[in-house]
Amino acid sequence: xxxxxxxxxxxxxxxxxxxxxxxxxxxxxxSYGLFWYKQPSSxxxxxxxxxxxxxxxxxxxxxxxxxxxxxxxxxxxxxxxSQLGDSAMYFxxxxxxxxxxxxxxxxxxxxxxxxxxxx
Amino acid sequence: xVKVTQSSRYLVKRTGEKVFLECVQDMDHENxxxxxxxxxxxxxxxxxxxxxxxxxxxxxxxxxxVSREKKERFSLILESASTxxxxxxxxxxxxxxxxxxxxxxxxxxxxxxx
Numbered sequence: 001x002x003x004x005x006x007x008x009x010x011x012x013x014x015x016x017x018x019x020x021x022x023x024x025x026x027x028x029x030x031s032y033g034l035f036w037y038k039q040p041s042s043x044x045x046x047x048x049x050x051x052x053x054x055x056x057x058x059x060x061x062x063x064x065x066x067x068x069x070x071x072x073x074x075x076x077x078x079x080x081x082s083q084l085g086d087s088a089m090y091f092x093x094x095x096x097x098x099x100x101x102x103x104x105x106x107x108x109x110x111x112x113x114x115x116x117x118x119x
Numbered sequence: 120x121v122k123v124t125q126s127s128r129y130l131v132k133r134t135g136e137k138v139f140l141e142c143v144q145d146m147d148h149e150n151x152x153x154x155x156x157x158x159x160x161x162x163x164x165x166x167x168x169x170x171x172x173x174x175x176x177x178x179x180x181x182x183x184x185v186s187r188e189k190k191e192r193f194s195l196i197l198e199s200a201s202t203x204x205x206x207x208x209x210x211x212x213x214x215x216x217x218x219x220x221x222x223x224x225x226x227x228x229x230x231x232x233x
Binding site for chain 2: 033035037042043044045046047050091095105106107109110111112
């Protein structure tokens, strides 16, 4: 079973509007971290936001916020006031912390969502 | 700001050649990683290192080896390049001391093996 699922291969949003990118995850580890990355066409993966499994509040970083619903195992990224520069691939990722050895270092990525911002 | 650099943005090699991809980070991070990214398959971990001279296999280590002789440098080696190793290669590093441990990526190397 996939550990990270991003069900939206592509999305369009009007400039200045908000958009939600979906991410669901699957883990039995009580301690884990969730991450969102942005990959523009240039190729570099840019870290956007982090949510820990024990964090009580949803993470926010500027125009990015993470809608964390632990019981539903979802970690959706919300981008407010979309800009043309937000057009990119967006990846959700997870790290399971409790496992010992090699597995505890690894980030597992979803397949990504391609966001296109329309002027 | 964390800076992760990779030796080449684009590389073209012939089948059977030995290929070295270099990655350098300037933030004294303990952990370094090599991924490959292919359309429809996402990012897959090849190898990672949590300390100098230490390495661990990721999900797809076959056909690759790595070297970490200094903390800031992590090299990916394709012993005998094959066409199925044509891909985008991404290096990343992370700090283990904090609880967040997010990975910071380099700009990527797009490798073509002909």
